[in-house]
C-alpha cells in the first residue's frame with residue numbers, strides 16, 4: 001500500500017515547518033523526518049509494468065532505475081555512454097530487476113531523440129512511466145547538437161520530443177505517468193519564455209538551469225492537461241539536495257559545504273520511484289511540484305508567481321514553442 005504523502009495533521013505541520021526553513025526541507029533532514037512522521041510505505045509493486053528512465057547512467061536516474069527494477073518493473077535505460085549504461089543495467093539486474101532495453105542518445109540531439117522515440121513507439125507494447133531525469137547544470141555556455149543552448153535542449157526540447165513520440169504508448173497504457181525531475185532551484189525564477197534561452201554573452205549557469213527547471217514544471221503540467229483525458233498523469237518532482245556526480249560537477253562549493261546533510265541518490269530518487277509506481281493514487285491533483293511524497297506549491301519566492309490570466313497561457317505557449325523547435329506533430333487538444 002502507498003500513503004498519500006502523510007495527510008495526518010502532524011505530518012502536515014512537520015512538512016510546513018521544514019518547507020519554511022528551505023535547508024531543512026531540501027537536505028537529508030527533510031527526507032528522514034518526513035519519512036518517519038508520515039510512515040512511508042514501500043511503493044506499489046510494478047510486476048508486468050514497463051518504465052523508461054532518462055539519465056539512467058548516474059545519480060538520481062540510476063537510483064530510480066534500480067528502485068523501479070526492484071519493484072518489478074522492466075526498465076528501459078537511456079544514457080549517452082555505452083559503458084556507463086551497461087554498468088547501470090548490471091545494477092538494475094543485480095537488484096533483481098529486468099532491463100527492457102539500453103538506449104544511447106544525447107537528448108540535445110533532437111533527430112536522434114525523435115528517432116529513438118519513434119523506434120520505441122513502433123515496437124508497441126505498454127509504457128507505464130516515462131521518467132524525465134537527465135539534466136545538468138553547465139557552468140559555461142555551450143550548444144547542443146540541435147544548435148540550441150544545451151541546458152534548454154537537454155531539459156526541455158529532448159524530453160518534449162521523446163514525450164511526443166511516446167505519448168501514444170502512454171495513452172494506450174492504463175494509469176500511465178510522466179514524471180519530470182525538476183529542481184528546488186526553479187523557485188528562484190519566474191517563467192518567462194522570452195528569457196528562457198540565454199545567449200553566450202549573458203549566460204550564467206545557475207540562472208539558465210533554474211529557468212529551465214521552472215519551465216519543466218510548466219511543461220509537466222501542460223502535458224497533464226493535454227494527455228489527462230487519455231489517462232496519463234504528468235507530475236514534476238524536486239529531489240532535494242542530493243550527493244551525485246552532477247552536484248559535484250555543477251555546484252562543487254555548495255556540495256563541499258553541505259556534504260554531511262546531502263541526501264543519497266536513493267533518497268533523492270524516492271519520490272520519483274513512488275510517483276512512477278502509482279504513488280498518490282489514481283487522482284493526482286494537477287500542478288505544483290512533488291517533494292518527499294507530497295505536493296507543494298510551485299511558488300515560494302515573491303515575484304515568481306504569474307498573474308492568474310498569464311498562468312493559463314504559460315503551458316500552451318511553452319508547448320507551442322517546443323513544438324516549433326522540435327518539428328511538427330500534434331498531441332491532444334490545441335491550446336485554449
Ligand SMILES: NC(=O)c1ccc[n+]([C@@H]2O[C@H](COP(=O)([O-])OP(=O)(O)OC[C@H]3O[C@@H](n4cnc5c(N)ncnc54)[C@H](OP(=O)(O)O)[C@@H]3O)[C@@H](O)[C@H]2O)c1
Pocket residue numbers: 054055056057058059060061079080081084105106107108133134135136137154181182183184185238239240241242243244245246247
Ligand atoms: N543532485 C541534486 O542535488 C539535484 C537537485 C535538484 C535537481 N536535480 C536534477 O536531478 C536530475 C539528475 O541529476 P543528478 O544529480 O543525478 O546528476 P548526474 O549524476 O550528473 O546524472 C545526470 C544524468 O543525466 C544524463 N545527461 C546529462 N545530459 C544529458 C544529455 N544531454 N543527454 C542525455 N543524458 C544526459 C547523464 O548522462 P551521462 O552519464 O552521460 O553524463 C546522467 O545519466 C537532473 O535533472 C538534475 O537537474 C539534482
